[in-house]
Amino acid sequence: MCGIVGYVGPKQASNILVDGLRRMEYRGYDSAGIAIINGNGVKIRKAAGKLSALVEKLKFDTPSGTVGVGHTRWATHGAPTTPNAHPHLDQSGRIAIIHNGIIENAGTIKKALLARGHCFKSETDTEVLAHLIGEYYVDNLEEAVAGALWDVEGAYGIAVVCSEEPNTVVAARHGSPLLVGVGDGEYFVASDASAILEHTRSVVYLDDGEMVVLKRDGYRVRNLTETHLEKPVNQIEWDLATIERGGFAHFMLKEIFEQPESLTNTLRGHLLEEEGTARVRGLNLSDEELKRFDRIVITACGTSWHAGLIGEYIIEELARIPVEVEYASEFRYRNPVLDDRCLVIAISQSGETADTLAAIREGKRRGARTVGLVNVVGSTIAREVDGGLYLRAGPEIGVASTKAFNSQVAALAMVALRMARLRNLSVLHGRELIHALQALPDQIRQILDRAPDVERLAQKYHQASNILYLGRGVNFPVALEGALKLKEISYIHAEGYPAAEMKHGPIALIDQNMPVIFVAPRDAVYSKIVSNVEEVKARKGRVIALVTEGDAEIAKLAEETFPLPKTHDLLTPILASVPLQLLSYYVAVLRGCNVDQPRNLAKSVTVE
Ligand code: M6R
Secondary structure, three states: OOEEEEEEOOOOHHHHHHHHHHHOHHHOOOEEEEEEEOOOOEEEEEEEOOHHHHHHHHHOOOOOOOEEEEEEEOOOOOOOOOOOOOOEEOOOOOEEEEEEEEEOOHHHHHHHHHHOOOOOOOOOHHHHHHHHHHHHOOOOHHHHHHHHHHHOOEEEEEEEEEOOOOOOEEEEEEEOOOEEEEOOOOEEEEOOHHHOOOOOOEEEEOOOOEEEEEEOOEEEEEEOOOOOEOOOOEEOOOOHHHHOOOOOOOHHHHHHHOHHHHHHHHHOOOEEOOOOEEOOHHHOOOHHHHHHOOEEEEEEOHHHHHHHHHHHHHHHHHHOOOEEEEEHHHHOOOOOOOOOOEEEEEEEOOOOOHHHHHHHHHHHHOOOEEEEEEOOOOOHHHHHOOEEEEOOOOOOOOOOOOHHHHHHHHHHHHHHHHHHHOOOOOHHHHHHHHHHHHHHHHHHHHHHHOHHHHHHHHHHHOOOOEEEEEEOHHHHHHHHHHHHHHHHHHOOEEEEEEHHHHHHOHHHHOOOOOEEEEEEOOOOOHHHHHHHHHHHHHOOOEEEEEEEOOOOHHHHHOOEEEEEOOOOHHHHHHHHHHHHHHHHHHHHHHOOOOOOOOOOOOOOOOOO
16 A cells, blocks of 8 residues: 655665655555655655656656655545646645645645635545645644644555755654654654665554654654653664575565475474473463463454464364454454453454554453564554564565465465364374474475476466366365466456355356366365365366375376375475465466566555
8 A cells, every 4th residue: 555755864865765656566556756855945846656756757857955855656536647646735835734634624624725725736645634735734744744743534654854944753653653763863754664675674663543744853753642652663684685586586476486485484492392382471461361362363364364264163163162253444443242262363464454443442442362474563453463473574565465374374384283272172183283384394394395396387277268266174265365366466357265165056057167276185074075176177177286296096087196205184285385375376377467466466555
């Protein structure tokens, strides 16, 4: 979604802002712009389309100045045109603002402003806020922003500059992430740490309702009523290499190949082999509390929701606790039945997904304990839950979630293991699961060594218009995830189904043109899935099957098979998802798609 970066310091701001925006390109956007203050008014440059269009404009016309703000916009109010791109000016042309989020009462405010003679150049809610701040401005930008924010409803992360105050950036957050970068004689504000990582790893995370005032000699955090707030400075652990492609053609491919390491990092320090259990201290729940829960609700969106579905199978199988998995967007507006014996687990790579955040707030409001399985350290969900485990998968830049998904499943398996061992799971079974978890990184390496085989499959099937993914039991969500991954980056229509459900409808689609991908390891439902493969074969469907190494039975029926190393049945999803990620990647590349930034999508969805 939209990206914000702001700078106050001794260097030329435009380069820093454009580099920051480039680092946030992965989030998804459709226009970009900057505003520079240089003692000579506010200089705005903006362009619809990719950042390269803005860079092209700046080539011959870069405003000089050492204070400024930059933005990548993902259109909500108004089409992705240059006039709608941020920054937006107030009526006087002295104040420029960039904004992430949605001002819900923009319509009402705009009406009042129009009545007072204001003219607008865009269709955006952001320009309305700029004009409102302009009305409040007398001689103090900070107070004008604070004044205007009392009047607005909705979600925002904003950064504001004013030509009358050429040494100041004022920023504020409410429902849209923002952090302050503390450099050596220079200060930054950004919606995403990657935008400023090149310059500093010291950051202050702003909370909802907080503002920051950046000056050349320091920064000050405040809120709408108090002018000074003490906030801790945190150190970001990632280095620059982790957010660069490092020789891979795309971030997505790099992230798929990082999975042996990312999974190792997720598991590190959690597995207690001797006791056959997992250490999950981050949850902030004592064993007594963990034993008391009689129900679990997992809430998430997209790929994280698929991880949650796999978690449902694992937790119910091992710990025998009933689990419901809810789309966060549905959960937040239902009337969910929750109490203090229900544990709400929110899963999110970014930790900023608006629906998931709203779901945990709803969970808390109704008295449930909330925990998060989150990748991005310091993100809003990570800070709002009662406890949680960081996935430690490292930054995920490709819009398609890959390594975070497998880390989510591993984290769920560890939570399940702990809860199961506190109930009836034997130490031997616990150890068995631990050994299987420990073997996964090497097994993923073996799968990655066969990437050329997957590429060959992609060559064979990349012109398909539809692909069906089928699985059973714990591998049914893998089918969903395989289909989502393919459609979001290759734009091929794909559906995931429980294999047995096929005969209730999707079977009508099967003919000699329909590739059907089965996730069919030798597990408890193997014979059932063989029957489903037969059903597809009988209708001339083209079967591609992920099978357990050495399985000859399905090989006789399938057009293609891909071998998966043998693992604990409940962990097959982690292995099976890897060739499916690779397949989506290679298909998308062959179809000439923008793999890392698929159309219309954003990396973190911070609006409803
Ligand atoms: O950051 P989150 O895990 O909360 O994001 C949830 C979804 O938006 C995300 O998984 C989305 O479905 C991805 N594009 C999938 O690859």
